[in-house]
Amino acid sequence: MSSEAARTLTPVPAGLSRGRMLDQDGDLRTEEMLLNMGPQHPATHGVLRVVVRTDGEMVIDCEPHVGYLHRCFEKHCESVSILQSVLYTDRLDYLTAMGNNWGFSMAIEKLFPDLVIPERAQYIRIICQELNRIASHLLAIGTYGMDIGAITPFLYCFREREKILSIFEAICGQRLNYNYIRPGGVAYDVDDRMVQTIKDFCAYFRPKALEYDDLLSKNDIFIRRTAKVGVLRPETAIQYGCTGPVLRGSGLARDLRRDMPYGIYDRFDFDVVVGQGEAGALGDCYDRYIVRIREMEQSLRIVEQAAAKIPGGEYRSPKIKGKIRPPKGEAYTRIENSRGELGFYVVSDGKDIAYRVKCRAPSFHNISVIPEISRGSMVADLIAIIGSMDIVLGEVDR
Amino acid sequence: MDRSTLFEKLRQKFGPRIIESDENGLVPSVRIEPATWPELAQSLRDDFRLDYLSCLTGIDRGKGQGLDAIYHVERMDAARLSISVRIRVPYENPVIPTVEHIWRTADWHEREAYDLLGFRFEGHHNLVRILCAEDWEGHPLRKDYKSPDTYHGVRNNVV
Numbered sequence: 001m002s003s004e005a006a007r008t009l010t011p012v013p014a015g016l017s018r019g020r021m022l023d024q025d026g027d028l029r030t031e032e033m034l035l036n037m038g039p040q041h042p043a044t045h046g047v048l049r050v051v052v053r054t055d056g057e058m059v060i061d062c063e064p065h066v067g068y069l070h071r072c073f074e075k076h077c078e079s080v081s082i083l084q085s086v087l088y089t090d091r092l093d094y095l096t097a098m099g100n101n102w103g104f105s106m107a108i109e110k111l112f113p114d115l116v117i118p119e120r121a122q123y124i125r126i127i128c129q130e131l132n133r134i135a136s137h138l139l140a141i142g143t144y145g146m147d148i149g150a151i152t153p154f155l156y157c158f159r160e161r162e163k164i165l166s167i168f169e170a171i172c173g174q175r176l177n178y179n180y181i182r183p184g185g186v187a188y189d190v191d192d193r194m195v196q197t198i199k200d201f202c203a204y205f206r207p208k209a210l211e212y213d214d215l216l217s218k219n220d221i222f223i224r225r226t227a228k229v230g231v232l233r234p235e236t237a238i239q240y241g242c243t244g245p246v247l248r249g250s251g252l253a254r255d256l257r258r259d260m261p262y263g264i265y266d267r268f269d270f271d272v273v274v275g276q277g278e279a280g281a282l283g284d285c286y287d288r289y290i291v292r293i294r295e296m297e298q299s300l301r302i303v304e305q306a307a308a309k310i311p312g313g314e315y316r317s318p319k320i321k322g323k324i325r326p327p328k329g330e331a332y333t334r335i336e337n338s339r340g341e342l343g344f345y346v347v348s349d350g351k352d353i354a355y356r357v358k359c360r361a362p363s364f365h366n367i368s369v370i371p372e373i374s375r376g377s378m379v380a381d382l383i384a385i386i387g388s389m390d391i392v393l394g395e396v397d398r
Numbered sequence: 399m400d401r402s403t404l405f406e407k408l409r410q411k412f413g414p415r416i417i418e419s420d421e422n423g424l425v426p427s428v429r430i431e432p433a434t435w436p437e438l439a440q441s442l443r444d445d446f447r448l449d450y451l452s453c454l455t456g457i458d459r460g461k462g463q464g465l466d467a468i469y470h471v472e473r474m475d476a477a478r479l480s481i482s483v484r485i486r487v488p489y490e491n492p493v494i495p496t497v498e499h500i501w502r503t504a505d506w507h508e509r510e511a512y513d514l515l516g517f518r519f520e521g522h523h524n525l526v527r528i529l530c531a532e533d534w535e536g537h538p539l540r541k542d543y544k545s546p547d548t549y550h551g552v553r554n555n556v557v
Contacts, residue, residue: 066528066529067527067528067529067530067531070529070530072538074514074539075538075539078539110424111424238449238450238474239449239501239502239503240502240503241450241451241452241501241503247474252474252475254474254475259476259478260478329424330424330425331424331425332424332425332453332455332470332482334452341452343452343453343470345453345455345468345470347457356455356457356458356539358453358455358456358457360452360453364506365503365506368503368505368506397529398529
């Protein structure tokens with residue numbers, strides 16, 4: 001259905017006779033209706049417009065329209081220097097900016113032959129990325145509960161998220177757009193007191209994770225709203241290029257941290273969490289939700305291990321300073337961000353400005369599967385489905 | 399199967415239709431003509447089980463060299479087995495056969511490449527703009543792109 005069709009829709013004429021209102025069986029007859037959800041809608045998590053074709057309470061079809069936040073990220077990268085581009089990557093998935101910084105920096109670093117990232121920087125990167133993943137999942141879970149009508153978990157989630165943001169604020173001065181992980185290492189060093197704060201946070205957060213089980217995971221209303229809703233079969237997920245918790249919720253154990261370790265992820269002990277269909281159907285909204293809950297615990301394990309072993313030394317490579325001029329070449333790298341695989345394709349022509357930067361954003365693909373899994377569901381379930389995808393429009397529209 | 403076996407088998411199967419292959423570079427890839435693409439794509443998915451189209455990058459090479467489309471394909475259950483396919487098309491006729499029936503995710507990828515770089519994907523069921531507005535003119539990521547001075551009465555390019 002094109003947006004043109006949505007605009008030219010004629011309203012239902014008034015004064016329908018009783019005969020026309022009933023169908024052959026005497027039931028109230030319903031008609032198809034086009035419903036515009038968004039772009040300004042509290043349940044679309046950003047500026048997303050979904051044109052929904054409904055019949056009564058049923059969703060016949062829907063089509064997401066994206067691009068409302070398009071701000072030419074890729075074009076900007078062709079006009080500002082590489083170091084300045086790192087700053088733009090913050091605004092992609094603004095809930096996991098550490099991952100964006102890292103993904104972009106990794107593509108640039110790959111262009112330099114034999115560049116070694118100092119050990120200390122590797123540890124700091126992993127601590128920041130995993131803390132950021134916890135913060136991002138906390139927000140995803142909190143707002144998801146709110147989509148479905150539970151306000152309390154949101155407040156609990158924000159209480160914990162606040163502590164993580166305060167840690168980031170102390171590390172790099174920013175709470176959302178960090179611009180901290182840069183090609184060659186990280187921007188500033190972390191002192192011992194900060195490492196202790198991170199360890200304290202781990203000890204504080206571990207028992208808190210159990211509270212979410214009481215508040216949401218085992219909440220009967222929540223389970224009824226999410227179980228067997230929006231079932232995403234593994235084949236469909238692969239066809240649409242879904243990654244991250246959305247893919248793992250469908251039972252596929254794919255995690256780049258384990259399958260294609262970057263940084264020093266191969267040194268840490270953690271499990272890849274997958275959905276098991278425990279609420280009734282494999283790949284339903286509940287599975288996607290529960291994967292996030294359990295991933296937070298795994299991230300916490302990584303942070304604990306990294307904080308215990310963080311070595312001293314340089315926090316950025318002395319080889320990269322001043323203007324960053326990668327040698328001519330092309331590189332494609334991906335990292336496992338909170339929402340899935342974030343990829344960067346960078347073409348360098350030897351200058352300090354990249355010739356071309358392409359960003360492969362996970363939410364872009366996770367959104368595209370929404371029509372497939374919401375056909376035949378109720379309108380209220382569509383809200384539950386969109387929420388369970390945990391999309392960030394900043395990286396969809398770029 | 400590892401990467402060298404994959405490249406070897408592809409070279410056997412497609413022979414001279416693979417114009418160029420770079421197995422050990424930063425982006426291991428093969429270069430082909432647009433006409434070979436549907437058959438190669440089908441073969442990658444069915445014979446080699448590369449079921450996941452990770453990314454489609456479009457590049458304007460500038461200086462009259464044309465446009466490059468780079469497809470990154472890999473296996474969902476084995477991230478290390480991957481290949482990139484490069485296709486170069488001229489500016490005046492940037493046509494590539496669509497692969498949306500092979501990987502569904504190609505639908506949105508191709509719409510984006512059409513929108514920002516002006517590729518035309520033959521056979522695509524709904525090749526319309528996705529990120530820019532429907533009535534936007536030009537393809538912003540082309541190197542010769544000039545942004546419009548006004549858009550619906552809003553002035554642009556003001557210094």
